Amino acid sequence: MTMENAQLVAALRELRAGAGLSLAALAERTPYSKSSWERYLNGKSMPPRQAVRELCRLADAPEGRLLALWEIADSQWSGRAAAPAPPLPRDELPQPHPQEPLTPAGTWRRRLRGSRLLVVLASAYTVIVGGVAILLLLLLPDSEAQQAERLPASVPFSLAPQCHGAACEGRDPMSLICGIGPETLASYRTATGAHIELRHSKKCGASWARTWGTEIGDRVDVTAGGPTHGVRIRNKDDAETFVYTEMTEVQPGSTIRACFRPAAAHGERECVEARLGGDAATRTSSPE
Numbered sequence: 001m002t003m004e005n006a007q008l009v010a011a012l013r014e015l016r017a018g019a020g021l022s023l024a025a026l027a028e029r030t031p032y033s034k035s036s037w038e039r040y041l042n043g044k045s046m047p048p049r050q051a052v053r054e055l056c057r058l059a060d061a062p063e064g065r066l067l068a069l070w071e072i073a074d075s076q077w078s079g080r081a082a083a084p085a086p087p088l089p090r091d092e093l094p095q096p097h098p099q100e101p102l103t104p105a106g107t108w109r110r111r112l113r114g115s116r117l118l119v120v121l122a123s124a125y126t127v128i129v130g131g132v133a134i135l136l137l138l139l140l141p142d143s144e145a146q147q148a149e150r151l152p153a154s155v156p157f158s159l160a161p162q163c164h165g166a167a168c169e170g171r172d173p174m175s176l177i178c179g180i181g182p183e184t185l186a187s188y189r190t191a192t193g194a195h196i197e198l199r200h201s202k203k204c205g206a207s208w209a210r211t212w213g214t215e216i217g218d219r220v221d222v223t224a225g226g227p228t229h230g231v232r233i234r235n236k237d238d239a240e241t242f243v244y245t246e247m248t249e250v251q252p253g254s255t256i257r258a259c260f261r262p263a264a265a266h267g268e269r270e271c272v273e274a275r276l277g278g279d280a281a282t283r284t285s286s287p288e
Contacts, residue, residue, distance in 0.1 A: 002073070002076045002077075003175075004069070004072045004073040004076045005043060005046070005073045005076060005077060006043065006177060007069055007073070007174060007175060008047075008066070008069045008070055008073040009040075009041065009042070009043045009180075010174055010177055010179050010180050011065075011066055011069055011174065011179070012040065012041055012047070012052070012055060012066070013041050013179075013180045013181060014174075014179045014180065014181075014182070015055055015056070015059045015061055015066070016041065016055060016059070017181055017182075018059065018184070018197075019058060019059035019060070019061075021055075021058060021059070023037050023038055023041075026055070026058070029054075029058055030051065030054040030055075030058070031050075031054075032048075032051050032054070036051075037051075046073070046074060046077040046078075047070070049067065049070055049074070052066050052067060052070050053067070061212075061241075061242065062212075062240045062241045062242075064237065064240060064241060065237075065241040065242070160177065161176060161177050161178050161180075161201065161203045161204045162175075162176040162177055162178075163176050163178070163204060163206075164203070164204055164205045164206075165204075165205040165206065165249050166249050168204050168205065168206035168247040168249060169206070169226070169227065169246075169247065169248060169249050170227065170229055170246045170247070170248075171246055171247055172244070172246060172247075173199070173201065173204070173206070173208050173244055173246075173247050174244060176204070176247075178201040178203070178204035178206060178208075178247065179199075179201070179244075181201075182199040182200055182201045183199070183200045183201075183202065184197050184198070184199060184200075185198040185199070185200050185207070185256060185274035185276070186198045186272050186273070186274040187272075188258075188260075188270070188272040190260050190262070190270045191262075191267070191268070191270065192215065192218075192262050192264075192267065193213055194211060194212070194213045194214045194215070194218060194260060194262075195211060195212050195213050196209060196210070196211050196220060196258055196260055196272055197209065197210045197211075198222070198256050198258055198272060198273075198274045200250065200256070200276065204247070205249060205250065205251075206247040206248060206249055206250060207222070207224060207247065207248055207250045207254075207256045207276070208222055208229070208244055208245045208246065208247045208248065209221075209222040209231075209244070209245045209258035210242055210243070210244050210245075211231075211233075211242070211243050211244075211260070212241065212242045212243065214233045214238070214239050214243065215233065215239055215262070215263050216233050216234065216235060216236065216238070216239055216263060217232070217233060217262075217263025218232070218233045218260065218261065218262055218263050219231070219232045219233070219260070219261040219263075220243075220245055220258060220259070220260050220261075221245070221258065221259050221261070222245045222248055222256065222257070222258045222259075223248060223256075223257055224248045224249065224250045224254045224255065224256045224257070225254065225255065226248060226249065227248060228248075229245045229246040229247070229248055230245060231243055231244065231245045231246075233263075245258075250276055251276070252276055252277055253275065253276060253277060254275070254276045255273055255274070255275045255276075256273065256274050256275075256276065257271055257272070257273045258271065258272050258273075259271040259272075
């Protein structure tokens with residue numbers, strides 16, 4: 001199992017949790033059984049592409065990012081990403097020339113020609129496979145593509161968080177598996193219609209902000225009294241999917257604050273706060 005599969009599972013589980021969908025509800029509202037969804041959401045089997053689309057539909061979430069993750073994960077799961085080169089047709093195999101005597105030197109030259117042909121074909125196949133991988137990366141938002149480029153081709157599969165506390169500071173919650181089953185501390189809708197959620201992972205000891213329904217140029221920052229981490233909506237892909245800030249370390253009793261800055265020059269900054277372990281969030285608005 002690879003990190004690509006782990007990222008897909010983490011994204012699917014967060015989407016299901018955010019939509020409040022139980023396994024029974026998924027089975028009732030999709031063509032897939034409860035046991036199938038249990039396998040898909042625990043990384044035991046690869047979900048069909050249509051199952052990913054169904055979950056996005058039920059969660060009322062854009063499907064572009066998840067389908068791009070699915071393409072990469074499916075290629076790893078099925079072995080398409082590392083498929084061997086197809087065998088050469090018989091008429092393309094190097095044939096001995098009748099006029100050449102079967103001497104050791106002649107045999108060596110024929111083997112050399114055959115080896116060169118195999119090298120050329122193998123190189124061409126590598127270029128094709130590499131081109132497909134690059135195309136899939138281009139389908140992802142920039143931040144996701146950069147993550148995929150940094151990941152190793154294959155790592156041991158695990159749904160356990162990959163960091164805790166200070167080790168999570170300034171890092172991506174999804175790639176480090178902190179985004180599985182997080183707690184939503186506060187939700188807020190801005191004057192422009194964008195949504196902001198303060199998310200917290202007890203296992204990771206860290207919090208972050210998630211936003212969607214944004215416009216190009218919008219920005220969200222999050223802090224818990226320490227470093228501030230922000231994310232800007234840079235393009236159409238960002239605006240049509242969930243976007244996450246990096247994580248910040250939190251302790252019991254910490255106050256986490258996320259602020260939304262709209263792209264419009266006349267827009268006001270809007271903030272939402274939540275105290276870890278507290279009951280309610282405090283929302284404030286201040287001019288830019």
